[in-house]
Amino acid sequence: MPTLPVEHSGPPERGDAARNRALLLQAARRLVDERGAEAVTTDDIAAAAGVGKGTLFRRFGSRAGLMIVLLDEDEKAQQQALLFGPPPLGPGAPPLERLLAYGRERLMFVDAHHALLSDVGRDPQMRFNAPMALHHRHVRWLLETARTTGDLDAQATALLALLDADYVHHERTDRHRTLDELADAWETVARKLCGS
Amino acid sequence: MPTLPVEHSGPPERGDAARNRALLLQAARRLVDERGAEAVTTDDIAAAAGVGKGTLFRRFGSRAGLMIVLLDEDEKAQQQALLFGPPPLGPGAPPLERLLAYGRERLMFVDAHHALLSDVGRDPQMRFNAPMALHHRHVRWLLETARTTGDLDAQATALLALLDADYVHHERTDRHRTLDELADAWETVARKLCGS
Missing domain, CATH: 1.10.10.60 (Homeodomain-like)
Structure with a gap:
């Protein structure tokens, strides 16, 4: 290039x-x-x-313009780690292990970046476009390589809903749930969908 | 009263x-x-x-005011059917059957009411309050009576994400999926979470 x-x-x-x-x-x-x-x-x-x-x-x-650059830098760093970083997040670990590592990592990311992700997510177009599409593709691909049965698109969407910035913020602040509890809940759903 | x-x-x-x-x-x-x-x-x-x-x-x-009254009337009629109507949607059927009937019914509802639900869903406060909270409670309760293991709140959220008005609209228009395909996908996820 x-x-x-x-x-x-x-x-x-x-x-x-x-x-x-x-x-x-x-x-x-x-x-x-x-x-x-x-x-x-x-x-x-x-x-x-x-x-x-x-x-x-x-x-x-604007302030928003600067924050979007920050978010974008961080999204890129996380994408790099997912695709090329060390296991279990990156390649080398079994797909289910990678999926579980993804859930925990992404949960921490959306918690730390809540304010900006929430802004971006309010636009219904953005919700289904890049960079959200990349996360969907990644989760879908891990489900597929873990030989998950059924409609993989829907299952990836269901998993990503639990990593939505507004949802995580709501659970943390209004329902006083810890990141660990949310990560455990995510793991339960991921394991059930993968049939493990 | x-x-x-x-x-x-x-x-x-x-x-x-x-x-x-x-x-x-x-x-x-x-x-x-x-x-x-x-x-x-x-x-x-x-x-x-x-x-x-x-x-x-x-x-x-306003036009929106009238539409909200229409939506509200329909939401109330659906709630009535969920809580007091004939099985399998209402009481009398086993919980998993009721859950599957709920998924199909709600999918048709959000498809028919997309424009208004999308408006309402854009407000992050509304997403976690009534009437959405009622659907969460209903799904959570059906999961519970179906003896579903793990975090029931998270699993109800994951299931409801697949009945989100914007998501359903996106799948129908941008990805050309039929309501039947979406209903089948929902059923797969529901069955996996219930361990059936």
Whole structure:
């Protein structure tokens, strides 16, 4: 695949822009990890990155724009781990083991990224498109290689419903369930569907 | 339980209002059955009911207001059938049979009421509150009486995800699946969870 040529001698503004972008993402990630996405403002991020707030809006358009870049980076890292990382999440482990590892890993991911995933999930188009389609494909494929009987699309959908950001948030906050309880519940359903 | 006193001698406007309300609901229901909710306008409904459009807005506030009353009436009729109607949907059949009958019945309901249910489902609060909570409780209770093992809340959620209005609509329109295929898929998942 051809790669874009790397600009080595751009005007100084280009280098500054890239540097500021990286600083802002780094600062945003640290603050979100520390406090949760809801508690992080653009003022906080700009201050922590040591740049002006105008720079944040020039680089990302809005707070939501920056958060979507963060989510996208994390989604890509998780996809990498699912497809190419070490077992049991990545290849090498038996499909059922990989499926169970996926459930626990994804549960932690949607818990940590609740606010943004919830926004994205509110759009009915997004719910059935990338990146959600990738998760469906992955779970469906693990069900298939685990020789699960019946309609695999429906079973993948049922499993992913238990990893929906709004559902997990509701169970955690309104019903006071722990991530471990939700992971165990997911495992039960996955095992039943796989017939194990 | 005390009932509200019935007004027998109200001014004539009250009687007209009630009559117009009933005529509008009746007309809306007939048109929605014939063409689907999306294709029915307030002009159509008012004309079919033989009343002015202003009357429609006075009685229901908006097109959405009228549609919500229709949905609510249908939800109540379905709840009545689930709880008190003839078997296999209502009491008298074994729990697994009732559960399977529920899946098929609800699938037809959400298919017929897609437009409105989709609106309501977009609000994350509504997704976990009445009337959705009633369906969760019903499915959970059938799982329990069928002696299903494991976390029943999660399994009820997984089953209801396959009866989500947006999901069913997506499968029907984008993936060209029939209601029968979706009902069969639901039955497979339900049987696996119940261990049958």
